[in-house]
Amino acid sequence: MLSVIGAVVGRDLRLALRRQADIAAAVFFFIIVVSLFPLGVGPEPDQLRRLAPGVLWVAALLATMLSLPRLFADDHRDGTLEQLALAPHPLGLIVIGKVVAHWLVAGLPLVLLAPVLGIQFDLAHDALVVLTLSLLIGTPALSGIGAIGAALTLGLRGGGVLLSLLVLPLYIPVLIFGAGAVDATVSGLGPQAHLSLLGALTLGGVFFAPWPTAAALRVALE
């Protein structure tokens, strides 16, 4: 079971490394969107500090959305997805592998950049730590939930817009608890409750969402 997931992750990472422009596009999008806010709303530290968690989380959602349409589309176009569906193990395991690979390529860079970008918003040290932690715990859920939308819109013309409409509402809980964790830290309440809920969402996103995703892929292949 783990060897199947490992094989898929290995393959997708190798493909991503051969196509670095895709990773760079999402990362630079994240950096630019986050950096535009201090320029737009003015350099008042109090205001920026209050905006920071929401801005970073919304930018992370949008950056993840950028790379989602290609999650299955390339495999679908060149026939690899058929071969994956015909492999003698559950398609859900393969989807888990693809979700993990997507997070490593699209989610992890955002987590690593967040503390640097947070400095622009004059966040305190403990808030920066919680922000990074909340992204680390929460972004895998974005990949997992997004995979359902990517599978449902596979092969549709103009699927990208539909994908956003389908997936962004499902991201709302992740956004609320992710940004809420930082707010709770700033106001002195402690982030544990928010982080635990984020963890639950991620477990659901990575281990339960792949099965409906697999069902949607089988329908797309018919």
Place this chain on the structure above:
Amino acid sequence: MLEALNLECVRGDRRLFADLSFRLAGGEMLYLQGANGSGKTSLLRMLCALTPVASGEIRWCGQPISRLGDEFRSVLCYLGHQNAIKDELTPLENLLTAARLAQEPLSEDAALAALERVGLQGRVDLACRYLSQGQKRRAALARLVYERRALWVLDEPYVALDKAAVDLVAGLIGAHLQRGGLAVLTTHQAVTVAAGAVREVWLGGLAASSAGAARASC
């Protein structure tokens, strides 16, 4: 071993074929013929359980394939219209990753030997996007050199290949039939496969003509 009972295929509101039955035993090849759009690819995808049948049943060793699931998929080798070749990877990496995803043991030497057999020596370290259409097809077909699964389902395997490669692939299918394997394929080219009994099924208008079903041996 492979049995189809009263298959029906409906695409949109059109019925492509109905009441199609055939039976295929080890060492036999089924040659699907029919005009464009007569449902050949649909039938092949039904045999792989990628497309559900509208009515009827497909059985492998007496069991419906929908119930066999993974067990059936582990004896099936399907090559579709698309090559399932990743443009970013080299032919060698393509073969090795495909084998790893299918959980099949494939050594690098065996993969290299297969690529050499299909005439890709000197190209094994070149990303597939630099290969011609025919060379990509060859890279996809290299799998047939070492593939030992019992049922081969091949959708137009000879497309884009030159004469020598067509003969090579026909030889590989012949060897597979001699080992007691089964093959189902579509093609518009008249290619004779040396070994094995050949059955033919015509789709579209004409009734299926696969008289004299052989005994299955499972």
